[in-house]
Amino acid sequence: MRANYGIVSIFIDSVGNLFIIPNSPSKKYEGSLSEVEKVFKLAAPYSNEELEQKVNVALDLFGVIKPDDESKESVIEKVMGLKGYSKATKNLKFISIYWDFVKGYTVEPFQKEKRGYTILEDKIIDVDRDYKPGQLAESILQAVGYANL
Numbered sequence: 001m002r003a004n005y006g007i008v009s010i011f012i013d014s015v016g017n018l019f020i021i022p023n024s025p026s027k028k029y030e031g032s033l034s035e036v037e038k039v040f041k042l043a044a045p046y047s048n049e050e051l052e053q054k055v056n057v058a059l060d061l062f063g064v065i066k067p068d069d070e071s072k073e074s075v076i077e078k079v080m081g082l083k084g085y086s087k088a089t090k091n092l093k094f095i096s097i098y099w100d101f102v103k104g105y106t107v108e109p110f111q112k113e114k115r116g117y118t119i120l121e122d123k124i125i126d127v128d129r130d131y132k133p134g135q136l137a138e139s140i141l142q143a144v145g146y147a148n149l
Contacts, residue, residue, distance in 0.1 A: 004101040006062030008055060009035055011076055012093040012144050016044035019092075020054050021075050022061040034067035035075040048137035055136065059099045086115065093147040095140065104129035107139045109146035120146055 011019040020040040023033045038061060040054045073083065080088040094117045098106040105127040110117035123146040125139045 002060050002099070002101075003062050006059045006099040007033060008058040008097050009076075010055075010095050010097065010140070010144075011079075011089065012095070012147065014091055016144075018042040018044075018046075018051070018054075019076065019079055020058045022058040022065065024061070024063050024065055024067055026067050026069055028069035034069070036061070036065040036067050037071075037075055037078070038065050039075065039079050041079075048134040051137040051140060052133070055097060055140065059097070062099070089117075091149065093144060093149060095143045095147050097140070101129070104131070105136060105139070107136075107143045109143040111147070112149040 007023045009021045009023060011021070013019075018041070020042060021035045022038055024036050025031045026034040040058055042051060042054050074085050074088065076092070077083060077085060077088040082088040089112070094110045094112070096108045096110070098108070100106070103126070107125040107127060109120045109123050111120055123143065125143055127136050127139045
């Protein structure tokens with residue numbers, strides 16, 4: 001059963017492949033959220049149904065898998081096979097998806113900065129928790145379009 005809230009990180013490469021990474025509370029860092037070592041890769045092209053299914057499976061893992069608080073490398077560094085977050089994310093767009101039991105989904109696109117990403121607050125997309133098939137996927141793809149390097 002899904003928690004009352006959750007978050008996934010999604011990195012997007014130049015050809016549209018998605019790296020969907022669940023987050024969970026960190027015990028070491030007093031509950032702050034960290035990405036976990038379970039990555040769902042969705043190779044382009046993919047259907048709206050596949051995208052929604054993977055995102056929802058990842059959200060269902062919130063709090064289930066514990067983050068590796070001792071690792072010196074981020075999850076995306078391991079996925080990309082590159083040392084250093086800046087190198088690993090150099091050519092990757094980023095969005096996040098929040099789940100809230102009351103509000104539903106919040107899809108947030110980010111802009112790449114020299115050191116990390118900054119949220120594009122004027123481009124946030126809200127999706128009802130009881131969305132119609134395809135609606136969440138369309139919002140995710142719209143946010144990917146807003147996200148930039």
